[in-house]
Amino acid sequence: MEELSRLIELLNSEDEMERLHAAEELGDHTSSEAILSLVSCLEKDESRVVQEACVASLCRIGTEEVAEEVAKLLRSSDPYVRNAASEVLQLLGDRARHVVELLLRDPDPDVRTLAVRVVGEGQFSNASALLRSVVLNDPDANVVASAVEYLGEIGGSSEDRDALHEVRARFSDPFLEYAVETALRKMGE
Amino acid sequence: MGKKVLVIDDSSTVRSYYRKILEANGFAVAEAINAYEGIEKALEEEFDLYLVDINMTKGTGIDFLREVRSNPELVAVPAAVISTESEEKDVELSLSAGANVHFIKPLKPETLLEICRILTGEVAADG
Numbered sequence: 001m002e003e004l005s006r007l008i009e010l011l012n013s014e015d016e017m018e019r020l021h022a023a024e025e026l027g028d029h030t031s032s033e034a035i036l037s038l039v040s041c042l043e044k045d046e047s048r049v050v051q052e053a054c055v056a057s058l059c060r061i062g063t064e065e066v067a068e069e070v071a072k073l074l075r076s077s078d079p080y081v082r083n084a085a086s087e088v089l090q091l092l093g094d095r096a097r098h099v100v101e102l103l104l105r106d107p108d109p110d111v112r113t114l115a116v117r118v119v120g121e122g123q124f125s126n127a128s129a130l131l132r133s134v135v136l137n138d139p140d141a142n143v144v145a146s147a148v149e150y151l152g153e154i155g156g157s158s159e160d161r162d163a164l165h166e167v168r169a170r171f172s173d174p175f176l177e178y179a180v181e182t183a184l185r186k187m188g189e
Numbered sequence: 190m191g192k193k194v195l196v197i198d199d200s201s202t203v204r205s206y207y208r209k210i211l212e213a214n215g216f217a218v219a220e221a222i223n224a225y226e227g228i229e230k231a232l233e234e235e236f237d238l239y240l241v242d243i244n245m246t247k248g249t250g251i252d253f254l255r256e257v258r259s260n261p262e263l264v265a266v267p268a269a270v271i272s273t274e275s276e277e278k279d280v281e282l283s284l285s286a287g288a289n290v291h292f293i294k295p296l297k298p299e300t301l302l303e304i305c306r307i308l309t310g311e312v313a314a315d316g
Binding site for chain 1: 200201202203205206209243244245246249250251252273274275276278279282294295296297298
């Protein structure tokens, strides 16, 4: 416990190397305190090296609690932090599945777009089914366009193709039409 | 030879969509899949315009803009952010990092062309 407190305190050190080593060592701890400190450091630290160490440690801890806390960073105003959070969720894969399913239903379309990327580039079993659900149900053209692109890359079943055809009935946007054509071509249609 | 546009976006569909529209209208197009590749290409070759996405996995659009705006050889090249991020804070961040304009995806072909023609000086902003 003393060791954990010491590492958390060092995350606030003015010395970048001390913060880096603390971030690395906190990856050996699975407590809520360690996770919350790493997430806070990832969000606020001004050193990319320290932030990258936080990403690596959060992936190493790899629990559902990590997924829950990191998911909050998808709303950050800093694109680097948003992308780092997306990367952690991708690497957690099915361990973050429940959290990602909730994110895919988030009211904010920017968050849903990032969640689609997490599914498309992450290590999820049955990712196609998650993407199909977005393609068939999401009301936002950008979110659907992103899901269409990933479905074109990792899908290919008749259900996937049917879902892509459905997009044409729901939207009349030129980019989305192009994205559907491209995805179907990748599927050999 | 048409004006040269560098498209920086991690979506291959977006890149090919812009390429198709722009090349059909006389522009020359090069692509980069993230900010780092974008910076490399911007240093290797002269462009008349950068079209930049924000959320990319290896280096964000903001990283790209800050880098080119700190380089005396690239600082004058106009840059348009075209992103799904639509909140005021996102627009402010783009403009403060050096973008000339911030547009929200998805863009209609005629809007994309208008942006490119105005920012490359092919037509006046009011023309």
